[in-house]
Amino acid sequence: MAVRIDRELCNGCGKLDEPLCVRICPGDLLYKNTDGKAAIRDTRDCWDCAACIKECPKQAIEMYLPAQIGGRGSTLKARKSRDKIIWMLKRADGVEEIIEIEAHRIV
């Protein structure tokens, strides 16, 4: 269990045939639910690779650690631009941190 989809924020990627998160997940874990929103088949199968959270244009997916390995509710979201990735880390105690990293040197 490691990603959580905010059903308020997710719009099912509108008119796209295949939502972006569904398209990207290397484990084929995400699917479009009957309610038109993204859902995860089995949270136990998630690798925590963060591909989906980077891909979601609505920042509707957040990653967190399972309690088993010490997870306490800190979350990670991401927004990607053409050349950067902007990480949004939110600690369980509310402290937020933005980390921007170069990701693609456009040549």
Added chain:
Amino acid sequence: MAVRIDRELCNGCGKLDEPLCVRICPGDLLYKNTDGKAAIRDTRDCWDCAACIKECPKQAIEMYLPAQIGGRGSTLKARKSRDKIIWMLKRADGVEEIIEIEAHRIV
């Protein structure tokens, strides 16, 4: 995962407020589903104590071993009478065995 409820055989214990299997399970794992039949909350929580399979008057519940520990589909059912317990062991290869044991010396 260790008990399986046959939804054809189960009649939800008819008019009983609380089905017999629901009443007996030491783990409170069984409940009456919206369809009126018994169901198990989470098969992973079953202790394999066999209380429910002894209790069911319809022999609708069978016990088996999870594949993880070598389960291959052999099943165990039981029928109790006032003084005896009759076990019905069915091997995955189809071989059946009935074992009757004294259970209560009525005095």
Added chain:
Amino acid sequence: MLSTWEPEVVRIDADILIIGGGTAGCQAAITAKEKNGELKVVVIEKAHVERSGCLASGVNAINAYLNPGETPQSYVDYVKKDTAGLIRDDLTYTIGERLNNCTRRLEEWGLPFLKDENGNYVARGRRSVRINGERIKPILAEALRKSGALVLNRVVATNYIVKGRKVIGAFAFSVRENKFYVIRAKAVICATGGAAGLYKPNNDGSARHKMWYPPFNTGTGFAMGLRAGAEMTSFEMRFIALRIKDVLSPTGTIAQGVHAPQINARGEAYLRNYVDRSTYMRLYATLKENREGRGPCYLDITGLSEDYNRILKEAYLNMSPGIVLKWADEGVEPTEKPVEICGSEPYIVGGHGLAGYWIDSRRRTTLEGLYAAGDVAGGSPKKYVTGSMAEGEIAAEDAVEYIKNITFESIDESLIKEEIQRVYTPLIRSDGYKKLGFSPDEFEERLQKIMDEYAGGISSYYEVYEEKLNIAKDLLKELQKDVNKGYAEDLHDLMKYHEVIDRILVARAVVEHLLYRKETRWRCYQERIDYPYRDDEKWLKFVNSIYDSCKDEIKILERPYTNGENYLVTWLGSGMSGCKD
């Protein structure tokens, strides 16, 4: 917010309240009613007394019975020898005195005992007799019903009601109805059994509850006692059962029952290399064979005649059907191959081991008005079914006398409010704050991982040492805080939530005990690799603990071993009372 879940408060007054309607609890209730039929005796049981606790599946022997030639003292001698010299002789002796009578009672109620030609019980070793014990729990439950005690099934105790150092009742909630119970009592007997699920079990995922000890015995009795300031003993002596691999069925049935030797992968009867063949050494030796390249190990039943196929299947169907299914899945008859054996997860259990409430010979705990009996009571290992019954009897007999001078105490309403809040808050969180929380299952995984890795679980061959134990200690304290972020979806889930809460506290006590005893007294059960030898000079004494709930600290104290003398159990803790102001 609370209102959506606000339970109906049910108030009951009981002369004697028995928590846990298992082996000890049933016998306690029956005894109390026999002594004085006028008394209001109430039993609360989280499951249904018909099939709850250790006996849910049945048993196939009465493991504590004095066959001809045995005496209470010979029983004490045996138990002491098997426990590296450290037991409470007084407790064991007073159990020994009653074993055979408890056995006879079971027979009177209709439990089928196997008999020889002369009508005597069929011995299975010097202190054991064979039974067809599949129905043992319904039989006990019937006797309980007939006794006239009031039985509340599906009612889960959560805490004692405490006044100063006196227990005046208990709180409980129903998993069937939206009801919260406030039960006042003149005396309370705790008979909630031991604790499984503190450690990562042998199997995981779909088979995670395929364990020897009932996964539904979650140590709540210990936790309630700790929270109330009761003194506990010997939590460092974890009981680790030598069991049939995968299905975790008991081994005594064949080791003792048909004298099957323990052999290693080379066919050697490896116990021959050991002078000490006590219960824990049989386990230790098995692990050693495995570690040194001579495993796996087996109980060899291949020499037996074909008759034993049926005998063994019956014996296990009476107690632990898992192995019968395993034989079927392997397509073999029992005697066709040796059965592989392994060590279980560590349990905290006073019926096989030494851990539990610190009690006196009347089964009084260090809290006034509170008794303990059976797997939840410490100091007297190898009591099993009949020993647990014996303790239930002793406690009930004393309680019947004790309450003569006791009147009901008034309960501070704010205590009730607080406990309702504590108990039901996870459900409330599930309404509003679910997004941030974890389920009870997830916290249980965390607990078991911590204990497995840092406090000597299966994956470290049960070995412990200071540095790791200190980490366990810290992580458990953090986990205890984190659980407050948990939620429960329904009443069943709420029960699981409190089970985790309770297990964490028990685990914390286990870790403190393991940290304290700086020797290795019982290999595997308590194996401090930084203090690898038994040291009678310094450590032939009890390690006890009291939880200080104000400071949230477990304090360790020592109690001397005094050979056979009766103990005066005095209260040394501060308990819940101290932190109110």
Added chain:
Amino acid sequence: MLSTWEPEVVRIDADILIIGGGTAGCQAAITAKEKNGELKVVVIEKAHVERSGCLASGVNAINAYLNPGETPQSYVDYVKKDTAGLIRDDLTYTIGERLNNCTRRLEEWGLPFLKDENGNYVARGRRSVRINGERIKPILAEALRKSGALVLNRVVATNYIVKGRKVIGAFAFSVRENKFYVIRAKAVICATGGAAGLYKPNNDGSARHKMWYPPFNTGTGFAMGLRAGAEMTSFEMRFIALRIKDVLSPTGTIAQGVHAPQINARGEAYLRNYVDRSTYMRLYATLKENREGRGPCYLDITGLSEDYNRILKEAYLNMSPGIVLKWADEGVEPTEKPVEICGSEPYIVGGHGLAGYWIDSRRRTTLEGLYAAGDVAGGSPKKYVTGSMAEGEIAAEDAVEYIKNITFESIDESLIKEEIQRVYTPLIRSDGYKKLGFSPDEFEERLQKIMDEYAGGISSYYEVYEEKLNIAKDLLKELQKDVNKGYAEDLHDLMKYHEVIDRILVARAVVEHLLYRKETRWRCYQERIDYPYRDDEKWLKFVNSIYDSCKDEIKILERPYTNGENYLVTWLGSGMSGCKD
């Protein structure tokens, strides 16, 4: 019955078919198209090439790059020394020749490399440079797209199409559509990566897939090769990663990146006690500290300046965000405390380790028309990203030449029918026979339990010996039969079903290899406690295997180690062809 699930059969002819669009596969496709833009190059990928395989999350270093002063030969020397003297020099050398060029290509495509004042790459050790590699896979995928190769995403290869000992294409199915692919090819390059999930992983339950290696790399390439009769090497050299505990994030980032020492619980830099500090000895030493009472062990980053908090977070966000969340959950900055380390589950992977297809220096396997590159190719450890790319290049360059004289082969229709049957039967069973079956997850649990307990998983400190391995061998054979009772609910489930099928076969090969090598060459990776020493005289040679699918037997053969000389890879197996008649 089949009809309900009868898939549409899609037929494709490819000059070069590449199975697996990961690091090696992308580079192979790009290279082939660069060499000859006219060729029809097809890539099939079970996930989506944009974020599949090892690189899905990103990486933060190019671990195989020759910094100034290093040469292909010094690279060979280092890898050989780190692998107890047994590698394929020819393979490692030919990788070494291309490492820096592959690195430059990544930079050209836009991967951000850190540079020093002089515009040189920032070295992270002698053969490693730092990158901001979060986007590495999308960058590779973009280059792939531009190459003009045809990419089929969500298409899972299940088997090669084999004629005699020649591979003439592959079968595959879509997890998005009800389509079965029959792809003919003049040459096939296998680039499916290694295998995780053969063993019980470090975490279970809700965290079971929190592992280092991708849980979605399931060893299908190995299994397809085995079923087709290809020769495999060194499966006994399991790669076990030293990783950050709980989150399993890589450690090189701090061990090599900021020179953090490995310390034990007492603060001692315990590697000082070892002359040999090779990769597996760093792991072995860590386990030893733990076993002997000096654990846990840590990478000590507390000495670093505060700047490193940001540096380390960035580095890990670029590759493995788990540890960043862990720091957040603990409420600490990275340099506030040492990070605890542990050994991972054993993986079979040719990119870090030695296991994989037996190939020649052109990356030809022992089957005609079949190449292997990257983590699926054996003999050349420590190739990492750039080494995998190099192998993709070498294979593609040779394939472009090879196919000049090759024409498409006709495919026997009955082969197609058989494979459709094999692939889709679990879905059919789900219609009718579900009652008797188990899900893929349940079989995976079984597999992992067997491997953990009998073939040297985490719970036995990775140690193996003959008796237990023989049990694993038997149980795996039985499991292989039992899986036939499994079912799949949908196409996703069907993929998982075949992943288990494939893992079981790979696991069987691992066990045979472990049984065969009667020495201990690589501690932990291959630690035979019944043969505890390295024995160069007898065992400085490769242990290889070929699966005989007719007899369902894995045959072991030996291949000599010949210092640096090119290998002629000849086919010694009988393969699938033999049992048709």
